[in-house]
Amino acid sequence: MTLIKSISGIRGTIGGNTGDNLTPLDAVKFAAAYGSWLKKQVKSNKLTVVIGRDARISGEMIQNLVSATLVGLGIDVIDLGLSTTPTVEIAVPLEKADGGIILTASHNPKQWNALKLLNNKGEFLSGEDGKQILEIAESDDFSFAEVDDLGTVTVNDSYMDIHIDEVLDLPLVDAEKVKAAKFKVVVDGVNSSGGIVIPKLLKEMGVEVVELYCKPTGHFPHNPEPLKEHLTDICELVVKQKADFGIVVDPDVDRLAFISNDGEMFGEEYTLVACADFVLGKTKGNTVSNMSSSRALRDITEKHGGTYEASAVGEVNVVTLMKKNNAIIGGEGNGGIIYPESHYGRDSLVGVALFLTHLAEKGISVKELRDSYPSYFMSKKKIALTPELDVDSILDTMEERYKKENITTIDGVKIDFPENWVHLRKSNTEPIIRIYTEAKSQKEADALADKFVSEITEVAGL
Template identity: 35%
Template sequence: MSELKVSVSGVRGIWGDSLTLESLMDYTKAFGEYIRRRGGKRVLIGRDARPTGPMISMYAASILNAMGIDTVDTGIVPTPTVLFGVRKLGFDGGLIITASHNPVEWNALKYVKTGGLFTGEKDIEEIKGYLTLKNIEAPYHSTGKNSNDTSALALHVQAVADYLGVDAIRSTGFKTLIDPVNSAGCDASRMLMEKLGCTYKIINGEIDGTFKRGTEPTPENLRHMEKEVVDFGADIGFATDPDADRLVVVDEKGAVLSEEMTLALAVESVLSDPMTKRGDVVINMSTSKMSEDIAAKYGVRTFRSKVGEANVVETLIANHALIGGEGNGGVIFPSVNTARDSLVGMGLMLQLMARTKKPLSELAAALPRYAMKKTKFDYSGDIESLYNRIVDKYKSAEVSRLDGLRIDWREGDTAVWAHIRPSNTEPVVRLIGEAGSAEVLDRVFAEIGGLL
């Protein structure tokens, strides 16, 4: 049996294995108690298109209703739409039924608190404390009601368009090609392209949850877009994951850019905009140094957070930063939404291209260049012992234990870093590193691999 993963990234597992009716009952009622103890009465529910979504959504709504909480089902929408809707429409919380980038057999509960923010580490610990509660039912005359309201998506799309100002983008006549992987980004991306006056083509656009390509929007899963973008004559291609919070872009020549470049280009778009007051940047411990270098170019600071969207958002708010995100294609721009938001990412890319009058390939070529490597592996040993062996190996490195282990050092004029930590979303340990040259990085990975 697989392990149920519980973290700031949600409560996720494989349906019928680690994710069962019993675990869904426990974690939904615990979230309901978290909402009730804050005087909450209304929860917004949304989901991606995976086949178990409708069942889990109805089941969770029934549990919350039994606790005296009204629920509003907004249907298949991007994860950021639910967070936006909670904040904009004044809900007391939100529940998102999605396992994000995980394969179709997975599903999950993602918790949203008042104000449209994901629950953080302290919130998750509180929720876990309610798992064993009994007799949680409200009196028969005080049970909640379930209703449907799909207005949140249109409000979300309009908010993105309002921030961008559509005239400059409309005047370009951009052509875009979009792959929303048969899920929550289908309608959302179509609506945004129409707002922005783009000519567009959607592939894998049937909302059926079949996920006709790999769920993670990585270059390896998007090779089909190389030809599709060129054949359509698109200025840019966009690809999302099933819940449409992560974004990868393809340039007009058909080159699929690294997911790390999505955030770097978004940071460049915002900081180079003469109409935006410059502010600081927040990225997580595993994100490329590209965004940090861009921030330095514009004279602003970079803060690093623990991995996990909720952790990045908490650091953004605490430091009143302008923009942030994660190197998995997640752009967080609080002026529109306090969440990773692929619609915001799409808009910022188009805005940068329109303002500079440069093609995406030229904008990408101007980014700082680093070799980056990401891998994951099973490790059954003591994780602290592994950290200690790595620190002993790299004695001159600067060490951070904020989130797992990160080490930074220089080899000549080359900056090098490596970050190793257990995954929040999978039963693996992740190793991510970056250096000025691939040769240095390959050697570092081989050395760390030898310490396992």
């Protein structure tokens, strides 16, 4: 059982002991810390926070606790109920709210949940803001409202529909062109809120939808991280249904993966590549992704005459660099699309709409589209952490071993070799070390990852 407190929020497994897991007391404590921090920042007599959740079994319980805590602080709550991360992000500025909380553990299994925190722009908090909230949580110094000053709760369950309308209104999205293409698409909503909103968006765009795991029960039918090894069912169903392609989202709908018409993975790294290719073909500009993302985005950006830069891993880091470089599209190689024309957050709805329009204009199959892009292959491994492991020392040793190579240390250790690269870093969301590699063949990428797993294991004395 695990509880991870970080500058990006609090994430943990449900049940168990306070302070070791995400228990009701931990949820209340962290919600109180966020609300207290917000009151210091805004200095207003009346604050408003938007709250939404994915379909996790624990979601309603955690939302009730968080909502009641904010009300107890004198903060008004706009309750979106079952929602998505990007939906909450767009709701915050539309409601002129002071902040937002998304209750989701993203791609983690069903026993996990989390509080993901937003500012008044509907964007994730900075590292400094997150640090302040952690300090408030540790202090236990909370001042709650008196009875006449308690907050209120307003339920608004219309925001997924509003979100769809916002996406369809984007200048580069052409629903009529998509409708004319008569696509047939299989959707795996992993029994969460994506199973509601993605099929609804597709139908608005005139797409025939085959639903797979689209009932928001919170009982995930497979590991919810949209990786190849978890997606056998949809890969088979795309072929069986003779569909044009498949769509997979994670429980909170900020990660997007496609299945090609032949039942093979389009590659979650190539979600961003394809959407960027479309956007850059219409609007000249620059791109940003994180250090663990494919070189293919760099290649596509340069082909269109733009400039590519890599940030540290984490959505807030990508967004910061996008703003600095005036990037017109960016994101993360895990299938996260950030399109500022909509908002500064990973958004699977935006990704789906851009991809569909791109495919309709191209008039080719999804497999043909994938084959048209530079071909890179990635391997993603992990090593479980134990309390006695000194991760910083391990990474320092690896940096010293490869000091003659091109090394970047803004986020763990990334080693750029001439034909491939490896990125070693401690995860922000799980108690693991991540080992990502990329090469010109899957065999080479896997071999490089295995080599570094062995080296880290040796250095750590495991």
